[in-house]
Amino acid sequence: VAAATLQDFTMYPNPTTGTVAINLPNQGFVGLAVTVSNNFGQVLESKEPLENTTVIKLDVSGYAAGIYFVTLKTLNETITKKLVVR
Numbered sequence: 580v581a582a583a584t585l586q587d588f589t590m591y592p593n594p595t596t597g598t599v600a601i602n603l604p605n606q607g608f609v610g611l612a613v614t615v616s617n618n619f620g621q622v623l624e625s626k627e628p629l630e631n632t633t634v635i636k637l638d639v640s641g642y643a644a645g646i647y648f649v650t651l652k653t654l655n656e657t658i659t660k661k662l663v664v665r
Contacts, residue, residue, distance in 0.1 A: 585651045585658040594663035601635040601649065614650045615639070639664050
């Protein structure tokens with residue numbers, strides 16, 4: 580059985596107008612950091628370290644409508660997915 584990776588995370592609802600939930604495949608990610616950035620690469624929000632969790636909630640209700648990038652990073656992995664705010 581292959582180990583779960585950050586690549587397996589899901590994010591919903593996407594598109595969103597308020598709170599988005601990030602679901603992790605398991606709790607085994609050490610030193611996990613989450614950042615939200617805009618299309619200019621500016622970091623708008625950062626949460627770290629996050630451990631022993633499988634759900635991370637982000638409130639994006641104050642964000643302007645547009646495309647943002649949610650990056651999850653550990654010591655070994657960095658995965659970015661697109662988030663649409665309406």
